[in-house]
Amino acid sequence: MPTSNAILACxxxxxxxxxxxxxxxxxxxxxxxIQRLGEGVTYVHFPATAVIAxxxxxxxxxxxxxxxxxxxxxxxxxxxxxSRHSYVQAxxxxxxxxxxxxxxxxxxxxxxxxxxxxxxxxxxxxxxVEARQAVACNALHSVENRLARTLLEISEKSQALDLPITxxxxxxxxxxxxxxxxxxxxxxxxxxxxxxxRRGLVIVKPKxxxxxxxxxxxxxxxxxxxxxxxxxxxCDA
Ligand SMILES: [Zn+2]
Numbered sequence: 001m002p003t004s005n006a007i008l009a010c011x012x013x014x015x016x017x018x019x020x021x022x023x024x025x026x027x028x029x030x031x032x033x034i035q036r037l038g039e040g041v042t043y044v045h046f047p048a049t050a051v052i053a054x055x056x057x058x059x060x061x062x063x064x065x066x067x068x069x070x071x072x073x074x075x076x077x078x079x080x081x082x083s084r085h086s087y088v089q090a091x092x093x094x095x096x097x098x099x100x101x102x103x104x105x106x107x108x109x110x111x112x113x114x115x116x117x118x119x120x121x122x123x124x125x126x127x128x129v130e131a132r133q134a135v136a137c138n139a140l141h142s143v144e145n146r147l148a149r150t151l152l153e154i155s156e157k158s159q160a161l162d163l164p165i166t167x168x169x170x171x172x173x174x175x176x177x178x179x180x181x182x183x184x185x186x187x188x189x190x191x192x193x194x195x196x197x198r199r200g201l202v203i204v205k206p207k208x209x210x211x212x213x214x215x216x217x218x219x220x221x222x223x224x225x226x227x228x229x230x231x232x233x234x235c236d237a
Contacts, residue, residue, distance in 0.1 A: 002099055004048035006072045010119035015109060022105045028052075028092045030164060035075060035090035044076040044106045049096030051157045053169070055089040065172045067134075068093060070157025072224075073127075077120055080106050093169065094158045122227050129223045133216050138175065141214035144184040146174055148213035151194065155203055164199035188212060 002025075003009040008016070028034065028050045035041070037057055045052070052075055053065035069075060075090050080103040101109075110116055137146060150173055154163050167185065171178040185201070188194045193208045194201050203209055210217075 002046075002048070004071060004097070005046040005074070005099060007074050007077070007116070007119045007123060008046050008099060010115050011109075011113065012115055015113045015115065019101060019105050019109055023099050023101045026098050026100050028095055028098055030092050030095040032092045032095075033089065034092065035086045035088070037086060037089045039086050041076045041079040041084050041086050042103050044074055044080050044101045044103060045090075046074045046099040046101070047071050047096070047157075048098055049159055050092055050098045051094035051096065051154060052098075053091050053093040053173075055091065057089065063089065064175075065091065065093070065169065066175075067130075068154065068157060068173065071159070072157070073123055076103065077106070077123070081110055094154065094160075094164055096158060122230075125227050126220075126224050129227075130220055133220050137214060137216040141216065143174060143176055143180055144187050145212065145214035147181065147184045148188060148193070148209050149217045150174060151188075151201065151203060152206070152209055152213055152217060155206070161203040161206065162197055162199065163201050163203070166200060 002016070025048070026045075034045060034052065037055075047070050049071070052069045054067045054069060054075075055063045055065045057063045069090075076086070079086055084103070110120070137149070141149075147170065150170065151163060154165060155161055167178050167181050170185075171181045174181060185194070188209070189196070191208065191212065193203070193205050193212055195204050196202070
């Protein structure tokens with residue numbers, strides 16, 4: 001059983017046994033595009049240690065990476081059962097591993113496995129909570145607070161303290177100028193919470209960084225835990 005991804009971890013052993021021969025554990029390199037905007041969704045990806053950036057695009061052709069997806073979620077789980085097309089570009093932000101399942105296999109499993117359906121329904125709920133909290137966070141909290149929160153989230157998703165992420169990528173995720181991110185990084189460095197690393201940034205004091213982060217991460221974590229703890233069958237179809 002692949003417990004490295006939270007959604008796959010919900011599958012009963014028999015359900016995983018029925019699909020495992022169709023699945024591949026990929027080693028995804030940083031900057032690899034695994035889903036292009038407008039393409040058909042032929043695979044569903046379940047990250048283990050890889051972190052995937054999801055980009056939003058305007059009709060004018062502007063693209064910006066606005067959110068990150070890691071081991072707590074999956075890419076293509078909604079599209080594979082809906083439009084079967086991608087309205088987002090997905091790029092590997094932090095290299096690592098991810099399980100890849102063909103979309104037809106996923107659709108069959110979704111139809112047969114109530115545990116998978118329940119996991120996906122709860123994942124939708126968590127995503128909605130995260131989206132609302134992101135709007136509140138942008139309105140209420142300082143860039144330095146948000147940067148600390150974002151670094152902790154990346155660390156959590158990639159299970160690492162050494163984060164291969166650039167100031168440019170952070171500026172996109174936070175929706176601010178790169179120079180603003182640079183000033184906030186300097187602020188956290190002066191407090192001894194992070195330092196520059198060979199590949200990007202290194203978290204030196206996780207507990208200190210938690211104290212410097214806004215409460216949005218804890219708010220989402222609390223709600224996610226509450227949603228996951230509810231065991232009632234949420235839907236029969
Ligand atoms: Zn916040």
